[in-house]
Amino acid sequence: MKNILLPTDFSKNAWNAVCYAIELFKDEACTFYLMNTYTPHIAHSRFMAASVGGEILEDAARSQSEKGLANLISRIHTEFNNPKHKFRVRSSFSLLVDEIRESVDVFEIDLVITGTKGASGLEEIFMGSNTVRIIKTVKKCPVLAVPLNFKFKAPDEIAFATDFNRFYTQSELKPLLDMAKAFKAVIRIVHVQHQISALTELQKFNLSMLRKYLKEVEHYVHTVSELNSISRTLEVFSDELDIHLLAMLHYQHSYMESITRESVVKRMAFHTQIPLLVIPELGMSGSSKNKRNNVFSFLNKPIFF
Incomplete structure (x- = not known):
């Protein structure tokens, strides 16, 4: 069982990366972790206690994130419905890169697949700032960045x-x-x-x-x-x-x-x-993932529900 992390901001580019990942591993048993992070802007006002306003904004952002992930899962099952694939969702009040690094460790991720730029990314730039940060900071598994208009x-x-x-x-x-x-x-x-x-x-x-x-x-x-x-x-x-x-x-x-x-x-x-495909520097010691199955081999692994 391969563990693939798919960060998403629900943009067209992120959806294209999801489609690429599903096609790339269509013949393999995989668990895909669909992850969305949110960090709502906390507005300060003399008419609103910061703590109360912050809780309201966080609840709204969490609800939007969870709804977006539910809709994404529904769309995946409608358009693909591959019995070899399992999907888990993760909505987190966190910074994107921090959450990715934690998820790589916690869920023993073998590969991170992301779009090259987010919802607000400029069309003229191939790699958005989030993609660059992911590439620079993820050190324990490869990162695969998929351009917006690339069809599998x-x-x-x-x-x-x-x-x-x-x-x-x-x-x-x-x-x-x-x-x-x-x-x-x-x-x-x-x-x-x-x-x-x-x-x-x-x-x-x-x-x-x-x-x-x-x-x-x-x-x-x-x-x-x-x-x-x-x-x-x-x-x-x-x-x-x-x-x-x-x-x-x-x-x-x-x-x-x-x-x-x-x-x-x-x-x-x-x-x-x-x-x-960006491969991190592993050195002579190798990666802990090499002790498990690699991304493209055909070995089985217990599934956690």
């Missing part, structure tokens, strides 16, 4: 962006490998350079180890020149090679960190229409 397509072409400056461990590459094996996908390792030049000895070693880890799946190495920004370069690469999923490891000085630190002006150019 089996990820049989996966790009893995890396600069070969860091040694990747097997535990860190496992989500990528599991995805590739599950969908018989080709992995295209893409290396973005400011100027095309020969690899250093360290880069050569890391590349050789990476290829050993990927020996069970078809893979190719592509070196490309940077176009304005890393995000823009990866967008063009993905478009030209008809990539269905872009994967990156998130660690200090990684491509993913560069993108999340880019200015809003540069991020406005990042209009990629494919899902982004």
Whole structure:
């Protein structure tokens, strides 16, 4: 049983991420945790005690959150109704990122799937502020961000962006490998350079180890020149090679960190229409989830009702 966390603000983008998740795991037994957080604005007035006003606003926000989740469950059952899938809802008076981190631990989440921007997100920006915060703070499982207009397509072409400056461990590459094996996908390792030049000895070693880890799946190495920004370069690469999923490891000085630190002006150019899989830095110790079943394997697990 896979545990998938689906944060939602009931926006169109969030619904599209839910649909993608259900399609991605349509052949697997999963428990989906639909989560909505609310933090009502507490209005202060000399005519209203702050505590009383706060309780009223919180009750209204809670009611709206619970109603939204109930409607979401109803829509899912109407449009999908997959007997392999179970759904739980979680409405919480909390900050989004804090609640996600807690839920990952409490419910042993294997994967977080979210939209790339929320209800108030600007259309010109691929990753909204909430998505960036989730990517930066979730350290114990991968995060999959789904663009608004992306309709599900089996990820049989996966790009893995890396600069070969860091040694990747097997535990860190496992989500990528599991995805590739599950969908018989080709992995295209893409290396973005400011100027095309020969690899250093360290880069050569890391590349050789990476290829050993990927020996069970078809893979190719592509070196490309940077176009304005890393995000823009990866967008063009993905478009030209008809990539269905872009994967990156998130660690200090990684491509993913560069993108999340880019200015809003540069991020406005990042209009990629494919899902982004962000894998957290696990190091040699690996993740506690590796002691359980991984996201794309076919193992059973007790269900808690």
